[in-house]
Amino acid sequence: MNMHNKDALVNASEPCDVAVDGAGLRVVVVGAGPVGLRFSQELLRKAPTTHLLLIGEEQHLPYNRIKLSSLLAGEIRYEDILSPLPDTNQYPNFRHINGRVERIDRDRKSVVDSVGVTYTYDILVLATGARPHIPHIPGIEQNGVYTFRSLKDAEQLYGRVARSRELVIVGGGLLGLEAARALRRANTKVTVIQQGPRLMNRQLDERAAEYLRMRLEELGIRVITDSGVRQILGEGRVTGVVTRDGDSIDCDTVLICAGIKPVIDLARTAHLKSSNGILVDDQLKTSDSSIYAIGECCEHRGRTYGLVNPGFEQAAVAADVICEGSARYIGSLEISQLKVLGRTVCSMGQVADFLKRPFQRQWVYHQPKVGVYRKLITFKGRLVGAVGYGDWPEIRRVQEAFQNQRRLMPWQYLRFCTSGNLWGEDDAEQVRSWPANTIICQCNSITQDTLIKACDKGAITLEALSQSTGAGMVCGSCRPLLQNILGNDSAQEKTRGASALLLSGGLALVATLFLLLFPAFSVSPTVMESAPLQNIWHDKFWKQVSGFSMLALIALALMLSLRKRAGWRWMGEFSSWRLAHVFLGAACFAVLTLHTGLNLGGNLNRWLMLNFIALLALGGCASAVLAVGHQMSPSAARRSQRVLFWLHILLAWPIPVLLGTHILTVYYF
Ligand SMILES: Cc1cc2nc3c(=O)[nH]c(=O)nc-3n(C[C@H](O)[C@H](O)[C@H](O)COP(=O)(O)OP(=O)(O)OC[C@H]3O[C@@H](n4cnc5c(N)ncnc54)[C@H](O)[C@@H]3O)c2cc1C
Numbered sequence: 001m002n003m004h005n006k007d008a009l010v011n012a013s014e015p016c017d018v019a020v021d022g023a024g025l026r027v028v029v030v031g032a033g034p035v036g037l038r039f040s041q042e043l044l045r046k047a048p049t050t051h052l053l054l055i056g057e058e059q060h061l062p063y064n065r066i067k068l069s070s071l072l073a074g075e076i077r078y079e080d081i082l083s084p085l086p087d088t089n090q091y092p093n094f095r096h097i098n099g100r101v102e103r104i105d106r107d108r109k110s111v112v113d114s115v116g117v118t119y120t121y122d123i124l125v126l127a128t129g130a131r132p133h134i135p136h137i138p139g140i141e142q143n144g145v146y147t148f149r150s151l152k153d154a155e156q157l158y159g160r161v162a163r164s165r166e167l168v169i170v171g172g173g174l175l176g177l178e179a180a181r182a183l184r185r186a187n188t189k190v191t192v193i194q195q196g197p198r199l200m201n202r203q204l205d206e207r208a209a210e211y212l213r214m215r216l217e218e219l220g221i222r223v224i225t226d227s228g229v230r231q232i233l234g235e236g237r238v239t240g241v242v243t244r245d246g247d248s249i250d251c252d253t254v255l256i257c258a259g260i261k262p263v264i265d266l267a268r269t270a271h272l273k274s275s276n277g278i279l280v281d282d283q284l285k286t287s288d289s290s291i292y293a294i295g296e297c298c299e300h301r302g303r304t305y306g307l308v309n310p311g312f313e314q315a316a317v318a319a320d321v322i323c324e325g326s327a328r329y330i331g332s333l334e335i336s337q338l339k340v341l342g343r344t345v346c347s348m349g350q351v352a353d354f355l356k357r358p359f360q361r362q363w364v365y366h367q368p369k370v371g372v373y374r375k376l377i378t379f380k381g382r383l384v385g386a387v388g389y390g391d392w393p394e395i396r397r398v399q400e401a402f403q404n405q406r407r408l409m410p411w412q413y414l415r416f417c418t419s420g421n422l423w424g425e426d427d428a429e430q431v432r433s434w435p436a437n438t439i440i441c442q443c444n445s446i447t448q449d450t451l452i453k454a455c456d457k458g459a460i461t462l463e464a465l466s467q468s469t470g471a472g473m474v475c476g477s478c479r480p481l482l483q484n485i486l487g488n489d490s491a492q493e494k495t496r497g498a499s500a501l502l503l504s505g506g507l508a509l510v511a512t513l514f515l516l517l518f519p520a521f522s523v524s525p526t527v528m529e530s531a532p533l534q535n536i537w538h539d540k541f542w543k544q545v546s547g548f549s550m551l552a553l554i555a556l557a558l559m560l561s562l563r564k565r566a567g568w569r570w571m572g573e574f575s576s577w578r579l580a581h582v583f584l585g586a587a588c589f590a591v592l593t594l595h596t597g598l599n600l601g602g603n604l605n606r607w608l609m610l611n612f613i614a615l616l617a618l619g620g621c622a623s624a625v626l627a628v629g630h631q632m633s634p635s636a637a638r639r640s641q642r643v644l645f646w647l648h649i650l651l652a653w654p655i656p657v658l659l660g661t662h663i664l665t666v667y668y669f
Contacts, residue, residue, distance in 0.1 A: 024049045024093060027322070028111055028121040030101045030266065032056025034065060035295030035311035036127030037083055042319035044091045051093040053119055054085075055111075057100040060151055061085070064473070066308060068154045069175075069339055073182035081151075083473075104270035106288055123290055123322055126267060126278060127315075130260035130296040130306070135170070139232030145254045148179050157183065157255070164188050166251040168241050170229050172199040174336055176257035177212070180221050181341055183255070191222040191249060193241070195258075198225055203336045203347035204387055207366070207373055211389040212338075212345055214371075229254075262297045262304055277304040282328040284318040292318045300329060307334055312445060333403055335442060343371075344392050348402045349385025351377060360384075363413050365420035374420050381407050394421055396431075396481060400438035431484045440485075441471035441478045451485050462486060497579045502627035504582040508620030511589040515613050518598055546595035547663070553591060554655065557584040582623045585616060604665070608658040611651060618648040 027043065029036045032054050040054050056062060067081040086094045099113040110120040132147040134140065146157055161167065161183045169176045169183075172194025180190050194201070198209035199216075213223050224243065232254055233240040240250045262277035273279040273287040277299030284292045284300075295311035296304065305311065310332035320327035338345035357379070365374045367390075374392055377385035382405045386398050401408070401422070412422045431440065436449035446469050459465040465482050466472045472479045559577070592612065600609045622644035629641060 024051045025122050025322070026051045026120060027053070027123045027125065028119050029054045029125045029127060030111065031127035031129055031263075031295070031297070032058070032062045032096065032098075033127060033129045033295065034062075034083070034308050035129070035315050036125070037062045037085070038312050039125055039127060039294060039315035039319055040094065041086055042316050043322060044086050044094060046319055046323045046325075048091055049093060050091075052086075052091070052095070053121075054094070054096040055099050055101055055113065055119070056096070057098070058150060058152070059098055062096070063151055065150075066339075068148070068151065069178035069182050071151075072148075072154050072158060072179070101266060104266055104291070106270055106291070109290065121290075123292065125318065126286070126291065126293040126297055127295045127311075128263040128266060128297040130262045132256060133259040133261045134256060135258050137170075137229055137232055139234060139238075140254075140256070142232060142234050142236055142238050144234070144238030144252055145232065145256065147256050148175060149260075160253055161185060161188055164253040166249075167191070167253045167255060168193060168229070168249060168251040169255045169257055170241075171257035171259070172196065172223065172225065173202070173257065173259070174200060174338060176255075177216065177341070178339060179255055179257055180216065181219065184219060184221055189222070190220070191224065191251070192216065193227055193229055193243060194223070194225045195228040195244075196225065199223065200336075200338075200345075200347070202352055204345070204389075205352055205375065208345070208347070208375075208387050208389045211371060211373055212341075215341065215343055260296065260306055262299070264297060267291075267293065267297075275299055275302075282330065283321045284314055284329055285321075292322070294318050301331060303331065305332060305334065307336065309335070309442060309445065335399055335402070337442070343390055344395060345389055346392070346395060347387045348399060349377065351375065351385045351387040363416050365416055365418075367420070372420065374416075376408075376416060376422075378408060383408055392420075394423060396440060396442075396478070397423060397434055397438060399442065400435060403439065404437070431481050440481050441469075441473075444470045444473065446471040448485075451482065455485060460486060497576075498627040500579055501582060501623040504579075504586050505620045505623030505627060507586050508582070508589070508616050508623070511586065512613055512617040512620065515589070515592075515598060515609075515616075543595065546591055547666075550588060550591045550595055551659065551663075553584050553588045554659070557581050557588070558652070578623075578626075582619065585619050588612070589616060604658065604661055608655075608662055611654055611658060615648065615651045615655070618644055618651060622648050 025047065027050055029040055029052065033056070036054060036056065040052055043050055044052060054062075062083045062085060063081045064083050067076060070076045071078070071081055085096050088094055099115070099117070101111045102114050103112045104110075104124065105112065105118075108120065109122070109124075110118045111124065112118050130149075132149050134147070144160075146160065147153055148157060157179075162185075165187065166189045167183060169180050169190065169192045172192050176192055176194075177199065180192050184190050192199075196202075198204065198206060199212050200209060204212065213225075216223050228244040229241045230244050230246075231242040232238055233242065233248070238252055238254055240248050241254060242248050264274045264278050267274050267278040267286065270288075270291075272291060272293075278286055278293035278297055280286055280293050280298045280300050282300075284294055284298065286293050294314040296306065298304070298314065300314075313332050314329055317327045317329040333349065335348040336346065359380045361378050363376045363378070366372070370390065372390035372392070374388045374390075375386065376383060376398075383398070383401045384405060386402055388395065388398075392398070400406075408422065416422050431448060432452065434448050436447065436452075438448045439445055440448050440451055450469055451465060451471060454465055454468045457468075459468045462472070462479065462482055465486060466479075472482050592609075596609065600606050622641065625640050625644060
């Protein structure tokens with residue numbers, strides 16, 4: 001596998017004559033990982049004339065670290081993980097070089113690289129990231145022990161696994177599991193040894209972790225939990241490991257995925273305050289106000305992060321602060337999602353080992369037969385955490401609700417516990433109907449309205465949408481949602497049963513006109529004079545038959561609402577129910593004619609009739625619009641459908657009261 005293109009490399013020792021003097025701020029960024037690069041893009045976007053020098057020690061063009069697992073699994077190519085640098089035609093004062101910064105001279109405001117070249121700065125940004133944590137295990141220094149952090153590591157592992165027969169992964173966290181899945185080959189036995197009581201014990205609860213374990217075992221990966229590696233065996237070359245329980249496992253390769261350690265050496269030697277990471281305030285400034293630290297290397301309010309999104313948020317804040325903006329960083333909410341496993345495994349907020357406190361509740365949806373498990377945690381009615389295993393179409397909306405700590409309504413809990421969804425089925429499938437600030441691309445924090453605006457401006461292919469907004473360019477898990485947005489725009493799908501809907505909608509409208517304009521059938525004042533048909537209108541028995549039939553039809557039609565609101569899938573396809581609902585509406589008209597003889601009546605009865613007529617008319621219009629929606633502009637179709645449906649629902653509310661009173665008065669008097 002050619003993981004990288006040699007032509008793309010920049011020589012580390014190439015002398016840099018970067019324009020760091022003259023007009024404009026001189027900013028030096030150390031670390032060309034995802035966060036250093038994101039910061040450069042943010043700053044140049046705000047201040048395009050900044051003299052910005054991005055220095056990265058890795059001998060590659062900047063790449064997307066998150067995609068390394070997919071690269072290792074052979075799912076994508078080297079070219080797919082490269083991250084584009086800011087365009088020097090647009091930003092002539094931007095420069096990127098490969099090199100290792102060895103020292104910071106705070107007095108002279110300069111940094112010195114490994115070949116002795118000095119770069120001066122007005123502002124220095126440290127984005128030095130993290131490195132793998134290497135536990136003290138006897139024998140760890142031998143050949144055959146690997147880490148997985150960089151492209152170089154991925155290349156080495158890829159080469160190794162072709163020859164490896166037995167591989168032990170130390171660590172059952174996110175990285176260890178992604179590596180296990182990526183390295184599993186027909187001829188390589190993979191064992192994951194996890195120190196904690198379960199897999200991903202910081203993110204998953206017991207049940208989700210158990211599903212994950214079963215999935216890995218299904219893939220042929222052996223999992224050992226509540227253990228650890230006490231010793232790595234071999235004489236210069238790995239031959240096995242001894243677990244904490246004393247068991248020996250033969251292996252020729254050991255991969256250490258036991259967490260990360262922020263890279264703080266540069267900051268330490270420059271006497272910047274540090275603890276686990278480089279200490280920063282809410283402006284991301286270190287103890288030296290002209291030096292900032294962002295990404296995995298920094299520690300803010302006692303917390304370091306191991307995910308990319310907090311780093312991106314920090315990058316945006318630091319760029320704003322440097323441009324004299326008022327942004328402040330108050331911390332990030334962490335959302336973890338496991339890739340390359342072919343199943344959704346996600347966690348947000350504190351779901352594992354969380355402390356029970358008053359007003360905190362858990363809501364669980366569990367379908368063991370299909371392997372779906374979803375749990376929500378609310379505090380005072382607001383969503384503060386969630387964990388899920390298996391298919392979860394609403395996951396992005398759940399993330400949005402979690403990030404905004406949205407309040408959930410009682411019927412949403414009911415729907416969640418019965419159907420696993422918080423919102424109606426239609427909502428879940430239409431990304432465009434989600435709240436505008438829903439983050440669709442979690443990695444780059446791209447919201448739904450940004451994407452829709454980009455579509456409206458002409459980004460009508462997936463590539464164009466990704467390029468213009470940056471969405472889908474990091475882990476790529478949001479690409480189906482981008483497609484959903486695009487799909488809606490380019491061609492609205494024809495609704496199922498459109499012709500029948502159009503026919504019945506038309507019938508309902510004709511019926512409305514009939515009820516309003518056609519004179520009431522003349523009813524003979526006495527039974528003696530009446531024709532046999534007229535019995536229907538004044539015979540008590542037939543009046544009861546038609547009246548209660550009407551009641552039954554209305555009750556059945558209302559079942560549609562239950563199917564939609566509660567999302568009860570066992571009730572069958574929603575589209576079939578919708579069609580049945582429209583036909584029931586039309587049937588109501590026939591029965592109503594039999595019951596009233598088209599006489600609108602007086603007082604309460606008149607209100608009941610008028611309410612019903614309006615309900616019928618709106619229902620007819622709504623089904624007609626639904627049927628022809630694919631021929632309308634998507635936004636017009638959505639808007640008119642929404643307005644008509646809501647009015648229809650609104651008018652349905654008084655019916656039970658009016659009907660109840662009508663029945664009461666008939667029997668009472
Ligand atoms: C395989 C893998 C999969 C991952 N998957 C996910 C995921 O799905 N979701 C998620 O949120 N996170 C994921 N992560 C974590 C994510 O990659 C990190 O959070 C992110 O890379 C942090 O970005 P950073 O720029 O702060 O640090 P880094 O990516 O570590 O970049 C720092 C850069 O600075 C360079 N550097 C350090 N010191 C110097 C120096 N003195 N001079 C010059 N350069 C220097 C380093 O070489 C490095 O290139 C994954 C990580 C790995 C390894």
